[in-house]
Amino acid sequence: MQKSKYELKGNCLVIHLGKEIDHHYADRLKEDTDRIISKNYVKNIVFDFEGVDFMDSAGIGMIMGRYKKILHNGGQVLVSGVQKSVDRILRMSGLYQIVERCENIEDGIKQIEYR
Amino acid sequence: MTNQxxxxxxxxSENESFARVVAASFATQLNPNLEEIDDIKTVVSEAVTNSIIHGYQMGEGKIFMECKIEGNDFHITIMDKGVGIGNVEQAMEPMFTTRPELERSGMGFIFMKTLMDDIEVISEPDIGTTVKMSKRIYG
Structure with a gap:
């Protein structure tokens, strides 16, 4: 069973994703993430894709869903360390219209702070 | 060469990754490049997830998968005996989903259409759904 790791950096939730994001994985991730969001003040989310080599449309739905959750706080969703295979899926889905890409987590957090 | x-x-849902790994490793006989392997993994994942979530409504059921190699072409069929799709044309439209509460993005069929050369969906309510897809592998 692949695990995700969560890190709270101020009001920013960093989610280190597992290797493969499909419906099976996304369902568990949604539950965990929403529990963290309900217990903490989370304004922004950075999805760390560094270790991800597969994602299908379930991943798109999962990101869109979390985006909707933090949207009313004026927050932002970033994707970090995206590799080629995942980048294609993100492009095809048009998700870059609502989600910004950053090279790494540090850059992402800077990007959020300077906004 | 032919092989089946x-x-x-x-x-x-545990079997989503199993199915895509099986299909991708069967396809390696055609010496696909990394992108072609990713395409096969993605479409298998989409079709199998559809069977689990929509076909069998996350209940019990069996999913059938067939892979065939014919020359440089890779053919794959994924079939379920679930609830079927009332309106196939509508189901294949971008962003269409019957289960928004499950955060389905409505992108599944679009990915299948885009990443494969050919797709045929045969479905009948209460009988089930068959998705047939083909892709030429250039390697």
Whole structure:
């Protein structure tokens, strides 16, 4: 069973994703993430894709869903360390219209702070 | 060259990764490049997930998968005996989903259409759904 790791950096939730994001994985991730969001003040989310080599449309739905959750706080969703295979899926889905890409987590957090 | 394999597995989300790995490793006989392997993995994942979530509504059922190699072409069929799709044309439209509460993005069929050369969806309510896809592998 692949695990995700969560890190709270101020009001920013960093989610280190597992290797493969499909419906099976996304369902568990949604539950965990929403529990963290309900217990903490989370304004922004950075999805760390560094270790991800597969994602299908379930991943798109999962990101869109979390985006909707933090949207009313004026927050932002970033994707970090995206590799080629995942980048294609993100492009095809048009998700870059609502989600910004950053090279790494540090850059992402800077990007959020300077906004 | 021709070669064929088929298998049957339970409609469980754990099997999504199993199915795509099987299809991708069968396809390696055609010496696909990394992108082609990713395409096959993605479309298998989409079709199998559809069977689990929509076909069997996350209940019990069997999913059938057949892979065939014909020359440089890779053919794959994924079939379920679930609830079927009332309106196939509508189901294949971008962003259409019957289960927004499950945060389905409505992108599944679009990915299948885009990443494969050919797709045919045969479905009948209460009988089930068959998705047939083909892709030429250039390697």
């Amino acid at each position: 394999m088929s298998m049957e597995f339970d409609s469980k």
